Amino acid sequence: MFIHSTTDPITLKDVHNLASHPSVTEGTPENGFKVYFENELNKQAFLLIKLEDKKVLEGNDTDDYVAEG
Numbered sequence: 001m002f003i004h005s006t007t008d009p010i011t012l013k014d015v016h017n018l019a020s021h022p023s024v025t026e027g028t029p030e031n032g033f034k035v036y037f038e039n040e041l042n043k044q045a046f047l048l049i050k051l052e053d054k055k056v057l058e059g060n061d062t063d064d065y066v067a068e069g
Contacts, residue, residue, distance in 0.1 A: 003033040010042040 006015045015021050015036040022043040025034045037043040 001031065002027075002029055005033065005035040008038045008042055009035060010045050011038055013038060 006018065008015055015038055018036055021036050022040050023034055023036045024043060024046065026032050
């Protein structure tokens with residue numbers, strides 16, 4: 001699944017007119033995301049955020065799966 005986010009993660013404001021705003025794309029066309037920013041400064045701030053540990057969680061997406069917890 002490829003996800004598009006039009007909410008700037010720095011300001012939490014909706015971004016309109018996407019063609020004229022900076023963005024960052026991660027992952028593949030099948031499994032990735034694209035996030036848009038209000039301006040280049042916000043994009044650079046986002047890119048400077050360091051995550052301590054990247055973990056990928058894989059779930060069970062079969063029809064008979066019931067999440068417990």
